[in-house]
Amino acid sequence: MASTYQNLIGDRWAAAASGATFTSVSPANHEDVIGEFPASGPADVDAAVAAARAAYPGWSLMPAPKRGEILFKVARLLAEHKEELARLMTREMGKVLPEARGDVQEAIDVAYYMAGEGRRLFGQTVPSEMPDKFAMAIRRPIGVAGIITPWNFPIAIPAWKLFPALICGNTAVLKPASDTPACVVRFVELLREGGVPAGVVNVVTGSGTEVGHALVDHPDVRLISFTGHTETGVEISRRAAETLKRVSLELGGKNPIVIWEDADLDLALDSVVWSAFGTSGQRCTAASRIVVHRSIHDRFVQVLRDRVAKLVLGDGLEETTDVGPVINDRAVERIAAYAAIGRDEGELVIGGEPARDGSLASGSFFQPTIFAEVRPDARIAQEEIFGPVTSVIPVDSWEETVEVVNGVKYGLSTSLFTRDINLAFRSIRDFDSGLGYVNHGTIGAEAHLPFGGVKATGNGHREVGQAALEFFSEWKSVYIDYSGRLQRAQIDTTFVDQE
Numbered sequence: 001m002a003s004t005y006q007n008l009i010g011d012r013w014a015a016a017a018s019g020a021t022f023t024s025v026s027p028a029n030h031e032d033v034i035g036e037f038p039a040s041g042p043a044d045v046d047a048a049v050a051a052a053r054a055a056y057p058g059w060s061l062m063p064a065p066k067r068g069e070i071l072f073k074v075a076r077l078l079a080e081h082k083e084e085l086a087r088l089m090t091r092e093m094g095k096v097l098p099e100a101r102g103d104v105q106e107a108i109d110v111a112y113y114m115a116g117e118g119r120r121l122f123g124q125t126v127p128s129e130m131p132d133k134f135a136m137a138i139r140r141p142i143g144v145a146g147i148i149t150p151w152n153f154p155i156a157i158p159a160w161k162l163f164p165a166l167i168c169g170n171t172a173v174l175k176p177a178s179d180t181p182a183c184v185v186r187f188v189e190l191l192r193e194g195g196v197p198a199g200v201v202n203v204v205t206g207s208g209t210e211v212g213h214a215l216v217d218h219p220d221v222r223l224i225s226f227t228g229h230t231e232t233g234v235e236i237s238r239r240a241a242e243t244l245k246r247v248s249l250e251l252g253g254k255n256p257i258v259i260w261e262d263a264d265l266d267l268a269l270d271s272v273v274w275s276a277f278g279t280s281g282q283r284c285t286a287a288s289r290i291v292v293h294r295s296i297h298d299r300f301v302q303v304l305r306d307r308v309a310k311l312v313l314g315d316g317l318e319e320t321t322d323v324g325p326v327i328n329d330r331a332v333e334r335i336a337a338y339a340a341i342g343r344d345e346g347e348l349v350i351g352g353e354p355a356r357d358g359s360l361a362s363g364s365f366f367q368p369t370i371f372a373e374v375r376p377d378a379r380i381a382q383e384e385i386f387g388p389v390t391s392v393i394p395v396d397s398w399e400e401t402v403e404v405v406n407g408v409k410y411g412l413s414t415s416l417f418t419r420d421i422n423l424a425f426r427s428i429r430d431f432d433s434g435l436g437y438v439n440h441g442t443i444g445a446e447a448h449l450p451f452g453g454v455k456a457t458g459n460g461h462r463e464v465g466q467a468a469l470e471f472f473s474e475w476k477s478v479y480i481d482y483s484g485r486l487q488r489a490q491i492d493t494t495f496v497d498q499e
């Protein structure tokens with residue numbers, strides 16, 4: 001029998017007020033039911049926001065180093081439970097076990113990093129322009145954060161958002177993706193066990209239109225941190241404007257790996273296979289465009305084809321599996337529709353169909369797919385497919401390369417393989433993206449540098465690293481005048497006038 005899960009509201013686990021539920025099933029085998037979850041609605045969001053508001057004074061007044069100590073304990077607990085969490089993740093969303101372990105490790109890394117921030121949270125002190133006056137800027141928490149997360153990094157992304165929110169002194173209501181609620185509930189159970197007080201983190205499961213809308217519209221939610229599709233981000237942004245919320249959006253990508261004629265081809269090949277087909281191509285940073293110098297195009301397509309032909313599809317819990325399922329059957333249909341479009345837009349090199357052989361028939365699988373000789377303006381080279389499909393685009397010159405790289409609406413991650421140091425630096429300067437790699441694929445960001453993209457990939461905020469603190473805190477400038485007399489800024493310019 002499937003386990004029954006509940007929402008976390010303050011210190012109690014509760015069913016949806018309506019009593020309605022939905023199920024989460026494994027994409028590798030639809031008969032493997034992970035659990036029943038509350039199909040919550042606005043009443044549940046109201047209760048969770050009230051709990052987060054009630055917890056806010058205590059949490060925001062706790063000294064930040066003490067909040068950091070709690071996050072430190074959480075980091076250690078996550079590390080102790082890494083294998084359990086990774087196995088649950090592979091079962092619930094399909095990524096192969098080593099990648100699921102990496103997802104949990106990212107949460108551990110961010111927890112340690114943000115725990116340390118508890119003893120920094122640096123402000124600024126600057127000299128005042130007046131004598132006998134002290135000037136500084138301090139960070140203040142903001143209030144209740146609404147956190148809406150996708151299924152592709154079901155533990156890392158909630159961690160990216162929650163840990164900086166918490167270290168800055170905010171409380172939170174988290175709405176997980178409906179495809180991965182079990183991962184998030186287990187993650188939050190460990191936060192509670194690590195000492196995060198009741199009400200500081202609340203979880204409400206349910207659909208984007210019921211729970212997501214209620215969170216975004218709620219007048220007591222001061223900020224929304226969202227990761228997901230660009231279209232969803234635009235809608236959230238519009239709705240949140242009604243209550244003047246601060247909104248951070250991390251959205252889609254159409255990331256290129258450029259392989260120049262002087263590149264180390266073996267290294268480039270390894271990196272393309274990893275970046276295009278890791279997580280079955282369902283990473284926001286997945287390499288869905290391979291921009292190759294025409295002089296090596298045919299040779300590269302041949303070696304890539306030979307390598308991809310050897311990839312083993314299957315359940316991510318099996319050690320022999322290279323590529324797991326995609327998230328659900330709707331995704332299989334969407335990817336198949338793009339593969340059909342691709343047949344008119346390029347040359348199908350390999351794949352192109354759902355995979356239904358043997359045990360794959362009981363899950364949601366799609367063959368790793370390559371199109372070659374793709375024009376940069378083709379739909380498969382412009383739109384985010386979010387599956388194991390990549391397009392090889394030939395180019396003749398560096399100028400054309402820059403045009404192709406930048407000629408999409410997104411701007412998350414870009415990569416260049418070359419031995420030419422001048423081109424390497426030009427790529428960093430000229431490619432429009434929030435992440436730039438040289439001689440490394442488009443995936444694999446680390447927890448202590450800013451993460452995010454430009455153009456339709458976001459609205460300018462960044463996750464993790466120091467940059468995340470900018471979103472989850474507000475600046476307050478403070479002036480302390482110890483002169484004992486009225487000093488008028490910009491008017492009493494004594495020192496200048498004396499000259």
Ligand code: NAP
Nearest residue numbers: 149150151176177178207208212228229232250251252284
């Ligand atoms: P999604 O469909 O936009 O959903 C993301 C989250 O938003 C889910 O919790 C979803 O709930 C909720 N939601 C859906 N519609 C909503 C609405 N109208 N109002 C409020 N919330 C709503 O995206 P996804 O399929 O989970 O994730 C894949 C996308 O995320 C891709 O585009 C990928 O590139 C992007 N992504 C970006 C980054 C980055 O950092 N830039 C990282 C990872 C993923 P339900 O699950 O209940 O529908």
